Amino acid sequence: MTFTEPDPMSRPTPEIVAATPSTAPPTWAVLQRRLFDDLDTAWRAFRDRYTDPRDGRLRFAGRIDDRDGADDFYEAFFNWPALYLLGGADDLLPAVKRHWEGVTAQLTELGLYKDEFERGYDWFHQGEALLMFYGICAADPADERFRRRALRFAEQYLPDSPAGNYDPETRIIRTPHNGSDGPRPGLGPQWDDGFAAHQPGMRPYGLPLEDVPGITRWDDLADPDLAVRMGHHMRDRLGRGDTAVNLAATALVTNAWLYDHDPRFAAWVLSYVDAWRERAAACGAMPDNVGPTGTVGEDHGGRWYGGHYGWSWPHGVHSVGAATLVGAISACLVSGGFDRLDLARRPLDQVWEQRRTGILSHQDTSRRHSWEPLLGEEAGNPINLLPTRVGVHGWFDPEPAQSAYWTWLWWFGMQPQDQARLDALRDAAGYDWSAVRAFRDKEEAGHEPPWLAYLSGVNPGYPEQAHRMALGQVRHRMALLAADSAGTEETDLHRWQRLNPVVTEVLTQLTTGAPQTLYNGGLHLARVRYDDLDRERPGLPPDVAALVDRLGAETTGLHLVNLSLTHTRRLRVRAGAFGEHLITTAQWESMAEEHVPDPRDYALPVPATRFDSVEVHANALHITLPPRCELHLRLGMRLNALRAAHQSATEQSRRTS
Template sequence: MTPDHHGDPAPQRITATVRSAAPPVWAVLQRRLFDDLDTAWRTFRDRYTDPADGRLRYTGRIEDRDGADDFYEAFFNWPALYLLGGADDLLPAVKQHWEGVTAQLTELGLSNDEFERGYDWFHQGEALLMFYGICAADPDDPRFRDRALRFAHQYLPGSPTGNYDPARRIVRSPHNGSDGPRPGLGPQWDDGFAEDQPGMRPYGLPLEDVPGISSWNDLADPELAARMGRHMRDRLGRGDTAVNLAATALVTNAWLYDHDPRLSAWVLDYVDAWRERAERHGVLPDNVGLSGEVGEYHDGRWFGGHYGWTWPHGVHTLGAAALVGAVSACLVAGDADRLDLARRPLDQVWKQRRTGLLADLPAAQRGAWEPLLGEDATRPVTLVPTRVGVHGWFDPQPPQTAYWTWLWWYGQQDQDRERLDALAREAGYDWSAVHAFRNKEEAGHEPPWLSYLAGADPAYPEQALQMALAQVRHRMALIAADDAGPDEIDLHWWQRLNPVVTEVLTQLTTGAPQTLYNGGLQLARVRYDDLDRGRPGLPPDVAALVEELDATTTTVRLVNLSLTRTRTLRVRGGAFGEHLITTAHWQITPAPEAPDAHAYGLPAPDLAPLSAAVDGNALHVTLPPGHEIRLRLDMRLNASRPRHQSTPTHSRSTR
């Protein structure tokens, strides 16, 4: 286990001496984005939430198990914005919304004891992003700390919920939560899986081997629809499924408070159980029966489980769950040894790649990929089969670059860099292009960001920030035009109108990809604390840009746009203080002279290099008005035990 290096008694203090001759365009755009987002979240709050307790304005009923995630997803990235430097009152607003929505879901019958009663972890992971963000933003809040521990304990051996079987190392049901293992998939499907579901039709049959059912149209027969429902209940609604790996983030989030060994032991035990199954079968299976056997309800097949390889999303679901599990295990173990779990599903589809046209794909898939590829959508691109069923691999789509990016970014291993380089080399589209789109996960701009980090796309920060600003404006226009009443709201409507965008800010300021949407923790190469105001995030007027990163160094540029105020901040290594900063390198202006009022030209200062040992998780940086600094930080990744970072104390008044 890596040692603790938190709370260093005397962090290195650095003062910027280089004046910014002109504000960098990216810095001005970044601060404008912070300002616009401050207006945007308030507008959304006023339009869609109840001021009394923060719940969403909704008067409908929910008759099945689905829906809780949609309520939380309306705010999924609001805590992330606060951690990056959003408004002071954003955090209390987010907490109010979480508590109001949780009470609302309890009234609707979806939650018990403040936690989902029992649903799949594809959706629960989405719902918990908001909660994880609150815990990271304010770990000193005892209410959310207690909730984090209580929620995690639901999955430990001996929990009254009975979610986990320690002898067979399985979660006992695909639907699980505060009510324990929840049999079947709920009345929505157990009572009959009919063909009149336009949202599910593109995914095809949930089970391909039900007697008498060979096509979607067969489900129009009520008897066959009922038969499919019974098979789904008895086969998809029992045993463990790989998407449950996302529950490891819930337990890791609780472990980050005080390193309870029971929590870390569960994460490692559960992840290692899936690694061992993958090793035995040579592939990552998606289902385990209650006896502990892979394929128990699928004639011995390693595929076919709920939210698994066959239905509905394939590698989209399995890739995310495997990454969440692998990264969670690596965090608690302090190494990168378990990333093999995340490599499995990506390698499985990549080795079967081929070249094809998006025009040949079903319309539902084209609609998702065309905005992401822009003009390149008409050219041949690399496609991978995303699903496998009894008839073989199918459903080809372009690889989801976020998963390969996360794999390389977390471990910084050569083999994963090679995987990423092969993906870029064979993609068939321009990785440097910044396309104006925003999907549900608010991800997908990894290629141009990676091109920028590699030095091939220096314009990315400005282009990406302009794109983000345009996305905020677009959603503000949608909100202004929305005249739907609370009884007309589609449960996904709030997600589509959420005007908070954080992908680009996360990339540029923290040097990390956007958080994995299906239940990932918010990680960072560097994180900031505003020491003047005693809170996390960048101070007002300060912009940050991570320009380079590799396995041993990170280069970040900090700019103070204020003309009158000095800003003081702390730069941490990692989201949870897990990276050790060994040495800092920067440039200074030796013995600066007072500006000459008689000179017509702008001064060009002489610069000299300077280095200082840090040997801790953090350093303090003072930015006088109109000054900037470029820090090259030598780092030892994952050298310290990660921990939720407490709110910093004030260093001085801002006035």
């Protein structure tokens, strides 16, 4: 695809001045600005309680004796850059950078990082750890330190890198654990030397390999000799070759490409994604493993399933689906168009074909603890269940569909076939898609159904309900933080992410028109994003609330409100997180004639309005919101029509002035 290149000199950036008085501010707008205020208090409280004032690292005096754990340190801050991008406090971004620097030094001292990057671990977890880094790059592309890091990190996966992570002949990442140490064979001493039965956290996921001689059930691992046998099979079979979750590395390379559009980065992303597409086409299914010679099933009896963090163990479609979405979206960003979304469709279609109706509590499922709070009182009803994993005995581990994956597939390309997939998911769900349930897991996602119902016009109360829910989440975590008495040697590394009081899912949905970022390594995407023109920084200006109320393949609806009684606010609306969408037209409501308030009127005025419009053919437009005014916009768009790029607010100002 050839990207459209709008001529910035052909016409000035359109400027729209709101003229409709907001005589009674919408409740959602008032709640949204209160949420920003509470989040500003909340992140500071977490910082003061859990981080070292000297360099921003987490207060932790324990040891880590295996490869696991680095991601947990960064996950405590995973959505803080996103809050800044949305309009969080000015000093939040410097704080986030400081925490990244401090945590990176901390992990280097703990032996998990080298050259500021993971020494070698799976990309299910590396993707989680990198959300904070990607957010910093998107929030401040002008920071040369992070630009150099982004390029250096991505170089580790190119064909000619001394790290040797990638084999250009077979188009594989050579091992499931990879990073700054290059290919890192095995899964680490905690499992290579023996996979024993006394692991309560792993027991729900069952046997890592189902065809190890003499081991047919979990309790067999209580035998030390059999535990060692399993560990050696894991080392020699799961610990080498490529695995589907390595597709998340494409976001790392795409993030680097967004800076300078180095064609080497784009070529690697496309080649690696296409290699997996070709394997899937040959198999008739999305495979999860490729042996060292480039052959699917090489270490698994010819089977397309069984690889590390793949279809059989431990998470199935939860890991494979996320990785294929990250890979497909990365490839579409660097190339334009939507053809490569077929990579992400295949695993979702595979589990959809096995669907059945059942009651969750009656199922042998590994993630009931996540689903029961999400479904609330409807958890006991017959609902649509999809098997999430497949092994030598067939499909198993049924769960409700993880709606975020179908949502992302539809959202990114707005293709009719993916709308049909989403409609089928909703129609078969068996539970109320409009209900806003007060839950939050570490991914801070799961409220896609009521949001989608709102966008389709059947859940008009969602903006108010969702903001109230988010405010409740902040208060709950502040209470947990206040009650926490654990010391710095606490060994539960998940503690920080459970107590992180920053919540951004609702703000991301409602202000940018995007689902919450894919937790296992997705880039920070948006249908629209904002720059504060007066402060020359990203995010909504003070007092301004935003609501994306319509999403289509060629249109976006946006409602902006200035709650200030005295201050005019100016902002830039950009199409796409990285300027990748083209705004073709803008329509908005204006007063039909100038309205002069009369102090003798007892009723609030309802001025007559008319529609205005302007041709745009650019990525951005400027908005002026006088005090007490609001603006309803309908933007015509062409999605993914422009070449995506990291652009700072000040750079945009120079380009559009």
